[in-house]
Amino acid sequence: MNAPAVALLDEPAARFLGDLPLWDADCEDLLVCRQVRVETHDVKTFVFQSRSPSLFRYFPGQFLTLDLEIGGEIVNRCYTISSAPTRPGTVSITVKRVPGGPASNWLHDNLRAGDMVRAVGPMGEFTCLDHPAPKYLFLSGGSGITPLMSMARTFHDLAEPRDIVFVHNARSPADIIFRQELELIAKNAPSFRFAPVCETDGSGERWHGLHGRLGLDMLRLIAPDFAERTIFTCGPAPYMAAVRAMLGQAGFDMARYHEESFSFEDLSPAVVEEVLEQEAPATKTFRVEFAKSKRVVECPADxxxxxxxxxxxxxxPSSCTKGMCGTCKSKKLSGEVAMTHQGGIRQREVDQGMILICCAKPLSDLVIDR
Structure with missing residues (x-):
């Protein structure tokens, strides 16, 4: 017997059964935290909904940028979406606590169910949907598992018979994020294989699986046909550098290699000088003053x-350096800039004088509130 319509109106889950608009950060950027899940001793998942009934549309592998008020200042941080777009009623991020990291520690220590945060997105170009293939190899290190987990969840929800080998590298068994769920996906889908690799045993569990760090011999053991697969990689910069070197040694076709990381290291002065020489042959330069730090730099127009x-x-603070994530968002106190971004800033913020300094070039002398 069907439930009466009046009863459905009283049921929170029923609000997602009808036709709902898509969440639009330009119209309503506040998200409500509905649940906090403990994944490991230093990793938590934060589940969000919009304040008014709406659905989230994104590609698996994309990210959100959160605007967090910490110590009286707004801190922008980008976090990959770990949930799947096949479950559009909520959106989740999974965050590892980083020693000394203001944003990750604030989230772990302060954000609770019922709290609200501001967000921009979804954004990003790291997605398997842009590179369809019959066979994938997912390689993740630590919290870099999140975009690949979104991809795995999506294929699983759609019952896609896609041949996927998912290799995750962790310090110990206790550090394997999403371990039980990935084991369940492997049980449900014969074409999905999960291969966790641990560096050491855990304090409460002796590890009987693959030990050490991923190398070419281990990769050939896990996925002998890796040369035929399309590879997606995410993790700390040293991990991805090691993966690139390993694949280069094996003669892998890097046109089928894709990577993502939001732990970008600062460019060395020599590299930056080379960029300056290549990008700015023009002689005109402008004075850029950073008001808080009292620093002044000369910036060529290009x-x-x-x-x-x-x-x-x-x-x-910076991350993507492409105008996508919003991490470098700054208040322009005076002057004019030319800025071409990729969604990391709202139009109303631009109207209020905010800029992304990674993609803003001076048109005059500037004063920036940094």
Whole structure:
């Protein structure tokens, strides 16, 4: 017997059964935290819904940028979506606590069910949907598992008979994020194989699986046909560098290799100087003053402000360097810039004088609130 319509109106889950609009951060950027899940001793998942009934549309592998108020200042951080777009009623991020990291520690220590945060997105170009293939190899290290988990969950929800080998590298068994769920997906889908690799035994569990760090011999053991697969990789920068070197040694066709990371290291002064020489042959330069730090740098007209600041030895918050994530968002107190971004800033923020210094170039002398 069908439930009466009146009863459905009283049921929170029923609000997702009808036709609902898509969540649009430009119209309503507040998200409500509905649940906090403990994944490991230093990893938590935060599940969000929009304040009014709406659905989330994104590609598996994309990210959100959160605007967090910490210590009286707004801190922007980008986090990959770990949930699957096949379950559009909520959206989740999975965050590892980083020693000394202001954003990750604030989230772990403060964000609770019922709290609200501001978010921009979804954004990003790291997605398997842009590179369809019959066979995939997912390689993740630590919290880099999140975009690949979104991809795995999506294929699983759709019952896609896609041949996927998912290799995850962790310190110990206790550090394997999403371990039980990935084992369940492997049980449900014969074409999905999960291969966790641990560096050491755990304090409460002796590890009987693959030990050590991923190398070419181990990869050939796990996926002998890896040369035929399309590879997606995410993890710390040293991990991805090791993967690239390993695949280069094996003669892998890097046109089928894709990687993502939000732990970008600062460019060395020599590299930045080379960028400056290549990008800014024009002689005209402008004075850029950073009001809080009292630093002043000279920035050529054809060079992003962030690049010039790095050349001068400044360390400023940044991540994607492509105008996507919003991490380098700054208040322009005076002056004019030319800025071409990829969604990392709202139009109303631009109208209020905010800029992304990674993709903003000076048109005049500037004063920036940094």
């Amino acid at each position: 060079v992003p402000i962030l690049t010039a600041a790095r050349t001068a030895g400044m360390r400023l």
